[in-house]
Amino acid sequence: MDDGRHGAVRNGNDAPAADEERxxxxxxxxxxxxxxxxxxxxxxxxxxxxxxxxxxLRCTLGPHRGRHRDLVLDTDGEDSAVWTSWRNGELPTSVEILKNCGASNGLAAGSDDVCTHYSGHPDEHSWALFDPVLAYIDEHMPGALLRAAAPFLLSQLVCSNPRRPPDAEPRGARSDLSRRPAPDDDPVVPG
Structure with missing residues (x-):
């Protein structure tokens, strides 16, 4: 099942050629x-x-310039969510409540998808973007394991990010994902 947040790893500064998938x-x-x-x-x-x-955090917008954005907390039953933004190489400094985009791809029930971005977002809707990282995970992991392991796997992208500021705020025990497990360690998947 496509959750609308699939889209490719880009640095956010260069747009694809016209014949490339967004x-x-x-x-x-x-x-x-x-x-x-x-x-x-x-x-x-x-x-x-x-x-x-x-x-x-992982920016799910299409290729763009400027600040990156990611959803922090969905507000159940509301037509809004909490989002944050940051610049390359920086940590976010604020959160804000933004109205959901909610645009539909217009396909029949069962194939329909609603945009998971915020209202007024730049570029393409979430359902029109491809994410090779999440597509790879979807293809190679069973659904239940994927849902359990996705936060851990995505955290490894951040931990191996050479652009992470060296003076970044220390992480607490709950979010300390910087140590990669040794081959004989049992991986711990956040619950």
Missing amino acids: QVCGATSELPLTLALAAVHITEEDQDALDLIDPT
Whole structure:
């Protein structure tokens, strides 16, 4: 099942040629714990909502210039969500509630898809973008394992990101994903 967030790893600065498939930007960063707490606060959610927030950020917009964006926390039953933004090589410094785009691809029920970006986003809708990283994971992992392992796998992209600022905020135990497991370690998948 396509969740509309599939799209390619790009640095966000160069657009594809006209005959290339449109791919997501894919720029990565990490969400500081203070912003995760702020997201819960501005939505007036229970503290348990922190468990729903993945500190690994990945820009799902199409190729673009400027600030990258990722969804931080979906607000159940609302037509909005909490988003953050950042520049290349920087951590985000704020979160904000943005109205959902909600545009539909217009296909028949079962094949339809709604854009998972925010209202007024630049470029293509989420369902029109391709993400080779997530496509590879979808193709090579069973669905249940994928849902459990996706946050961990995406965090490895951030941890291996050479553009991560060396003076980035230290990560707490919950979001410390910088140590890759040794071959004999049991991988720990966030729940």
